Amino acid sequence: xxxxxxxxxxxxxxxxxxxxxxFTAGIVLTxxxxxSIRQGKASLVDTFCYVNNGEVWVKxxxxxxxxxxxxxxxxxxxxxxxxxxxxxxxxLDKNGKEAGFTIVPLRLFISERGYAKLVIGIGRxxxxxxxxxxxKERDDKRDMARMFQK
Numbered sequence: 001x002x003x004x005x006x007x008x009x010x011x012x013x014x015x016x017x018x019x020x021x022x023f024t025a026g027i028v029l030t031x032x033x034x035x036s037i038r039q040g041k042a043s044l045v046d047t048f049c050y051v052n053n054g055e056v057w058v059k060x061x062x063x064x065x066x067x068x069x070x071x072x073x074x075x076x077x078x079x080x081x082x083x084x085x086x087x088x089x090x091x092l093d094k095n096g097k098e099a100g101f102t103i104v105p106l107r108l109f110i111s112e113r114g115y116a117k118l119v120i121g122i123g124r125x126x127x128x129x130x131x132x133x134x135x136k137e138r139d140d141k142r143d144m145a146r147m148f149q150k
Contacts, residue, residue, distance in 0.1 A: 005110075006037060006038060006040055006108070006109055006110045007107065007108075007109050008037075008040065008042050008043070008044060008107065008108040008109070009044070009106070009107050010044035010045070010047065010104065010105055010106055010107065012045065013044075013104045013105070013106050013121070013123065014106070015126075015131065015134060016123075016125065016126060016131075017102070017104055017121070017123025017124060017125055017126060018123060018124050018125075018126055018130070019104070019106065019121040019122070019123045020095075020121070020122050020123070020124065021091070021095070021121060021122045022106065022119055022120065022121040022122075023084060023088050023092070023119070023120050023121075024117055024118070024119050024120075025056065025082040025083055025084045025088075025117065025118050025119075025120055026082070026083035026115055026116070026117060026118075027058070027080055027081070027082060027083070027116050027117070027118050028080060028081040028082075028083065029063075029080065029116055030074050031072070032065070032066035032069040032072065032073050032074050033063050033066075033074050033080075034116055035066045035068075035069075036063050036064050036065070036066045037063060037108065037110070037116050038110060041063070041064035042061070042062060042063045042064065042108055043061075043062040044061060044062075044105050044106075044107075044108060045062070046060055047059065047060050047061045047062075047104075047105045048060065048102060048103065048104060048105070049082065049092075049096075049103035049104070049105060049120055050096070050103065051089065051092055051093040051096055051103075054086075054089060054093075055081060055082075055089070056081070056082040056084055056089055056092060056103075056120075057079045057080065057081055057082065058079070058080050058082055058105060058118065058120075059079050060077055061077070061080060061105065062076055062077055063076060064076060082118060082120070092120075092122065095122045096122070100124050100125060101122055101123065101124055102122075102123055102125070103120055103121070103122060103123075104120065104121055104122075104123045105118055105119070105120050106119045106120060106121050107119040
């Protein structure tokens with residue numbers, strides 16, 4: 001069964017944070033949540049992850065209510081559990097507690113088997129001058145692409 005290509009990115013994360021490690025995690029969802037994600041109606045803006053009692057949770061992730069959902073419809077912004085193995089959780093817990101580091105969702109996609117997956121990364125907040133450097137690099141890449149297209 002072929003699924004619609006869903007690739008929801010958190011563009012702000014790579015601009016605000018220098019990402020060091022990335023992990024791919026499954027998400028515990030209800031029936032109407034996965035249907036909304038398959039339609040591409042989700043957002044990772046202002047989303048972050050935290051470790052609580054040996055479990056990783058994603059907070060403030062927006063998944064729109066399913067149009068055809070009835071009284072069984074989900075709430076849009078609830079905490080959702082992420083599925084990772086014990087070593088990955090230990091690594092996230094250790095790095096997430098260090099000063100200046102945070103766990104940030106980078107990308108939400110549907111796997112080949114039809115499961116929703118979330119790519120999360122450990123990021124250190126960038127300073128203002130780092131952000132200016134990122135903008136300059138992005139503009140230079142855009143200019144180079146324009147030159148090669150002509």
